[in-house]
Amino acid sequence: MGMIICKYHGKTGISLCCRHIENSILDTSIAVTIIKFQIDILDDGSELLPHYICKVCAENYGLNNQKVLPSSYFGAKDKSIFPITVPVCIRCLKALIEGKT
Numbered sequence: 001m002g003m004i005i006c007k008y009h010g011k012t013g014i015s016l017c018c019r020h021i022e023n024s025i026l027d028t029s030i031a032v033t034i035i036k037f038q039i040d041i042l043d044d045g046s047e048l049l050p051h052y053i054c055k056v057c058a059e060n061y062g063l064n065n066q067k068v069l070p071s072s073y074f075g076a077k078d079k080s081i082f083p084i085t086v087p088v089c090i091r092c093l094k095a096l097i098e099g100k101t
């Protein structure tokens with residue numbers, strides 16, 4: 001996993017999330033419902049990479065009832081199957097999930 005320089009937390013780990021969640025981290029007045037997905041990088045269940053997608057994206061992409069997605073979703077060039085994800089500070093995301101700002 002990569003690192004990021006957060007203006008609040010300094011050098012921290014990253015999580016991948018959709019743009020709407022990123023927006024909500026940047027502007028906490030924007031409400032967002034977060035759904036966690038795991039992408040099975042090796043398709044054998046040994047390496048699950050969490051991705052955080054907002055409820056609207058999950059609905060738009062028909063992913064609502066899925067929790068684990070095959071590796072083809074990781075960095076998918078076909079943006080019709082999975083929303084674009086961006087790296088965000090893992091601690092900022094955690095604060096957002098826990099409802100603390």
Ligand SMILES: [Zn+2]
Nearest residue numbers: 018020054057
């Ligand atoms: Zn979204």
Ligand SMILES: [Zn+2]
Nearest residue numbers: 006009089092
């Ligand atoms: Zn942060």
